Structures are given as C-alpha cells and as structure tokens.
Amino acid sequence: MNPVYDFDDIEDYLANRMTAPDRTAFEQALQTDADLVQRVNALRAEEKVLQLLEEEHWLGRFAEWDKASESQKKTTPPPPDLAGSTLSKIRLRQWWPVIPVALLALVVWKNIPEKPSNNNNSPTSVPAPEDKDTPTPQDTAAQQRPIAAHATEAAPADKPGTVLQPVAPKNRDPYADLAKIAFREANFDGTTSGGGREETSADVYTEARRFYRAKKYDKALSLLENIDKTQLQKYLYLRAYTCYHLQQYARAEQDFYAFRKFTTSNRKIDAVWGEVFCLVKQLPASRKRLEEVLAEITSDPIYAKSYRKDAIRLQQKLRQK
Amino acid sequence: MRNQFTNDQEILEALRSGDFRQREAAVKHLYTEPKFFAAAKKQIVNYHGTEEDANDMFAEALVTFLNQLDIYDVHQSSVSTYIANIAKNKYCTLRRGQERRENREKIFNYLQMGEAPSPEIEMLRAEKRELLDKAMAKMGEKCHKLLTFFQLGHKNEEIAIEMGYKNANVAKTELQTCKDKLRLHMTQRPDIADELNKRL
Numbered sequence: 001m002n003p004v005y006d007f008d009d010i011e012d013y014l015a016n017r018m019t020a021p022d023r024t025a026f027e028q029a030l031q032t033d034a035d036l037v038q039r040v041n042a043l044r045a046e047e048k049v050l051q052l053l054e055e056e057h058w059l060g061r062f063a064e065w066d067k068a069s070e071s072q073k074k075t076t077p078p079p080p081d082l083a084g085s086t087l088s089k090i091r092l093r094q095w096w097p098v099i100p101v102a103l104l105a106l107v108v109w110k111n112i113p114e115k116p117s118n119n120n121n122s123p124t125s126v127p128a129p130e131d132k133d134t135p136t137p138q139d140t141a142a143q144q145r146p147i148a149a150h151a152t153e154a155a156p157a158d159k160p161g162t163v164l165q166p167v168a169p170k171n172r173d174p175y176a177d178l179a180k181i182a183f184r185e186a187n188f189d190g191t192t193s194g195g196g197r198e199e200t201s202a203d204v205y206t207e208a209r210r211f212y213r214a215k216k217y218d219k220a221l222s223l224l225e226n227i228d229k230t231q232l233q234k235y236l237y238l239r240a241y242t243c244y245h246l247q248q249y250a251r252a253e254q255d256f257y258a259f260r261k262f263t264t265s266n267r268k269i270d271a272v273w274g275e276v277f278c279l280v281k282q283l284p285a286s287r288k289r290l291e292e293v294l295a296e297i298t299s300d301p302i303y304a305k306s307y308r309k310d311a312i313r314l315q316q317k318l319r320q321k
Numbered sequence: 322m323r324n325q326f327t328n329d330q331e332i333l334e335a336l337r338s339g340d341f342r343q344r345e346a347a348v349k350h351l352y353t354e355p356k357f358f359a360a361a362k363k364q365i366v367n368y369h370g371t372e373e374d375a376n377d378m379f380a381e382a383l384v385t386f387l388n389q390l391d392i393y394d395v396h397q398s399s400v401s402t403y404i405a406n407i408a409k410n411k412y413c414t415l416r417r418g419q420e421r422r423e424n425r426e427k428i429f430n431y432l433q434m435g436e437a438p439s440p441e442i443e444m445l446r447a448e449k450r451e452l453l454d455k456a457m458a459k460m461g462e463k464c465h466k467l468l469t470f471f472q473l474g475h476k477n478e479e480i481a482i483e484m485g486y487k488n489a490n491v492a493k494t495e496l497q498t499c500k501d502k503l504r505l506h507m508t509q510r511p512d513i514a515d516e517l518n519k520r521l
Contacts, residue, residue, distance in 0.1 A: 007504070038508065038511050038514075039508060041507075041511060041514045041515060041518055042504060042507035042508040042511070042514050043504070043507070044514070044517075044518050045456070045507045045513070045514035045515075045517040045518055046503055046504055046507050048456075048517040048518065048521045049453065049456045049457065049468075049503060049507070049517065050468060050471070050472040051388055051472070051521070052449055052452065052453040052456070052521070053453070053457075053465070053468055053469045053472050054384070054387070054388070054469065054472045054473060055384045055449070056450070056453060056469070057469050057472075057473060058348065058380075058383070058384050058387065059380060059384070059446070061345075061348070061349075061352075062352055062380050062383075065349060065352055065353055069353060227443060229443060229446060229447045229450060230447075230450070232443060232444065232447045236440065254440065255440065257440075258440040258441075258443075258444060261441070261444045262444070263448070
C-alpha cells in the first residue's frame with residue numbers, strides 16, 4: 001500500500017529534499033496514485049503562479065523606472081534622421097565609402113560629352129574604378145540581412161536613416177489588379193469587436209475605431225501605438241488595418257502575422273488573409289512569401305469556405321506577372 | 322541613479338537578503354545601471370537583434386535571473402555576463418520560432434518602425450497575463466497583493482505595514498489563507514494547473 005503523502009512531502013519531493021529511498025518510494029506511488037499526481041501538479045502550478053506574480057511585479061516596476069528615468073536613457077538617442085535603429089546606423093556607415101565615389105562618378109559623367117552609343121555601356125553604367133571592391137549599400141545590406149529583402153525593396157523610403165514609410169508609387173502599379181482582388185475591408189462597426197470586455201465611449205480603442213471609420217488613420221494609429229495588452233487582439237487587428245491604409249504595409253503585415261501565435265482567436269483566418277493583401281502591396285519583393293502564404297491557404301481546409309477561391313485566383317494572376 | 326553597489330558580491334548579498342528594500346534597490350541597480358543592459362544588448366546585437374529586442378530581452382532576462390538566484394554562482398560568471406547570456410538564450414529561442422516562419426524579415430520591419438514594441442513579446446506577456454488571470458480568478462485583489470509580497474520576500478512585518486494590518490501575525494494568517502486558497506484552486510482545477518505546467 002502506498003504511504004499517504006501530504007503537501008509537505010510533495011514540497012520536499014519537488015525541492016529535492018527527500019532521501020534516495022524516500023524519493024524512489026514517492027515516485028512509485030506516483031505511478032499508481034492519480035490523486036497524488038494531481039496534487040504534485042497543483043503544487044508545481046502554484047510555484048508557477050507565484051513566479052508569474054513576481055514577474056508581473058518586476059515588469060511593472062521596470063516600466064515605472066523607465067518612466068522615471070526618461071532623462072537617463074540607457075543609450076544616447078540617435079539623431080532624428082537615423083530613426084533610432086542600429087541597422088540604420090550601420091547602413092549610414094555603409095554609405096560613407098560610396099559617397100565620394102558617387103560624387104566623382106557624377107562629375108566625370110557631367111564632363112563626358114555625349115557621343116554616339118557604339119558600345120553597350122551607357123554613361124551611368126560605367127563602373128567607378130572602385131566599384132568591384134566597394135560594396136554598394138544595397139550589396140552590403142543584402143549580405144547582412146538577406147531575408148529582409150522584401151521589406152527593404154518594397155520601401156521607397158529606404159534611405160539611410162529613414163523610417164519605413166512606403167509611399168504610393170508614382171508610376172502605374174503593375175500589381176494594382178492583384179491588390180484589388182486581395183483587399184478586404186474589415187467591419188469595425190463596434191458589434192464585432194471581441195476581446196471580451198465592455199467598451200465605454202472613453203475607451204481608447206473605441207476612439208481609435210471612430211477615427212478609423214472617419215478615415216483619420218493617422219489619428220487612429222497614434223492612439224493604437226500603445227497597445228492595451230489586456231485587449232491585445234482587437235488592438236492589433238485595428239492597428240493592422242490602420243497601418244495598411246497609411247501604406248505601412250510591412251507593419252500591417254506584422255500585426256496580422258501576430259495572430260498566428262494566438263492560441264485562440266476568431267480572427268486568425270482573416271488575419272492570414274490580411275497578410276496576403278499586405279504582401280501584395282509589397283510586390284515584387286514579397287513575392288516568395290506571398291506565394292507561400294497563398295499555398296498555405298489553398299492547401300489548408302480551414303480556408304475552404306473563406307479565402308481559398310481568392311487565393312487560387314491570386315496565384316493565377318501572380319503567375320502571369 | 323546613485324550607484325550604491327560597487328561589485329557583484331554586494332548586489333547578490335542585497336538580492337539574497339531578507340530585506341525587500343535592499344532587494345528592490347539591487348534590482349533597480351541591475352535594471353538602470355547601463356553596464357548590465359549594455360552587456361545584454363551586445364549579445365542581442367551580435368545575433369542581429371535590435372535595441373528594441375535588447376530592451377525586451379533584458380527585462381525578461383532580469384526576471385529570470387531573479388528566479389535563478391539560488392543556482393547562480395558568482396565565481397563562474399559575472400552578473401552582467403550571466404544576465405546577458407540569459408538574454409541571448411531567450412532571444413535565440415524567440416528567433417528560432419520566428420525563423421521557422423521566415424520571420425526574421427518581420428523583425429527587421431519592426432526595427433524600421435523605431436518605437437513599436439515587439440508583438441512577439443507582447444503576445445508572450447499577454448499569454449502569461451491570461452494564465453495568471455485564470456489562476457488568480459477567484460483569489461481577489463487582496464490575495465494577489467499578499468502572494469506577490471510573499472513571493473518578493475517581504476517579511477510579515479513589512480506586509481502588515483503595506484496592507485494596513487494591525488501586526489505581523491495578522492499578515493501571517495492572511496497570507497496563509499491565500500496560500501491555502503491558491504493551493505485548493507490549483508487542486509480543484511487540474512486543467513489550469515496543467516496549462517501552467519505545460520506553458521511555463
């Protein structure tokens with residue numbers, strides 16, 4: 001018969017305070033005593049709860065300290081045109097060797113009289129002497145972060161130190177037809193907000209939604225920058241759409257992508273489609289990723305009743321490009 | 322902040338002391354003294370992380386470090402190296418998940434956004450918050466506070482002052498009631514206990 005173990009014994013077991021024979025006996029009892037297993041699990045969970053409470057406390061304190069020491073930031077803030085990112089700084093450094101070369105090339109080019117084109121090299125395509133050895137900013141950037149390609153290529157504002165703010169292309173967009181097929185406006189009429197909390201008129205989310213519906217996307221986004229973590233899903237969803245309308249497609253895609261990580265969400269399927277229309281807007285750089293997501297939608301039965309047909313249509317259109 | 326701690330040993334003594342104020346001062350020192358963050362940031366940046374990632378990971382690593390005080394050996398590595406290694410490991414774990422979905426580009430996108438917080442971290446924290454809410458659902462605000470004070474190493478006298486109790490004995494009794502309540506809840510709700518054990 002198994003000895004009766006109380007919570008003190010279980011605590012000793014979990015804290016490794018039992019002698020070897022006692023431990024063996026306890027583990028044998030665990031094989032047959034479901035109640036004991038349940039109590040061991042309860043005690044383990046209790047420890048986790050206490051750890052979570054401590055974590056919650058410290059994260060709160062960190063936030064307070066951050067606020068209090070706003071003037072004593074951990075790092076010197078970068079100049080405004082660098083947008084505060086490390087890679088921006090790296091990229092700026094990568095531009096420096098190229099600037100004199102580019103200036104020299106420009107001067108040489110300006111001084112060369114136009115002559116009949118008897119070779120294939122246009123003046124602009126004549127490489128500067130250092131061209132072979134000096135990596136261009138694009139080359140070095142591509143070596144350093146190859147898979148970031150679609151974000152950088154899609155961003156017209158991707159100059160050193162600028163924040164990714166895609167702007168509308170001046171020329172006709174060859175993918176405009178795809179974007180038209182793909183985009184679905186969400187219904188933010190207030191009846192399907194989800195998230196499980198009652199809204200009040202003073203609610204930040206409600207206010208942001210009001211701006212969104214009034215097409216004041218800038219104002220909506222400014223309210224959505226500080227996400228209320230207790231209502232994470234609906235904030236992310238609205239922010240994704242807001243960013244989309246502000247042509248911040250990469251960011252919108254990111255917010256939609258976040259839904260893949262939620263264990264439960266009634267917006268998961270729509271969010272995957274959100275990724276699709278954001279990726280369409282970042283074509284051609286995002287083509288590989290778009291094809292993957294479309295393949296996922298066409299092969300997974302959960303999309304059968306929603307986006308499968310559209311995904312197939314997009315795939316066909318994409319192949320024609 | 323004024324530098325009250327001159328070496329790791331002093332920090333550890335404060336962290337391991339029973340005095341919560343000393344402990345909090347040490348945690349604040351770790352959080353605000355630039356060298357600890359710089360060490361973590363260096364590791365994260367080595368792994369192509371951003372400053373934003375470093376910020377997130379540093380906070381997470383610091384909390385983990387506080388939970389590992391009993392196994393940490395100051396003779397094996399300095400506090401800053403230890404925390405930086407935790408941050409690096411946490412970042413690598415996060416990245417591995419992301420890389421499976423070719424998500425490195427998304428980190429880069431977020432980097433471009435400057436101030437935007439990492440949704441990965443937001444989500445992880447939201448999930449933890451959700452778990453904690455479930456576990457503490459029937460506990461009430463008072464128990465939430467008492468158990469937090471207990472876990473933070475407050476003495477009964479300190480808890481009594483914080484909670485406005487008459488004396489330490491009242492704090493002790495109240496705390497025990499909350500502990501029992503939590504234990505009962507975890508025993509009666511094996512589903513929540515399992516979720517906590519699996520996900521954390």
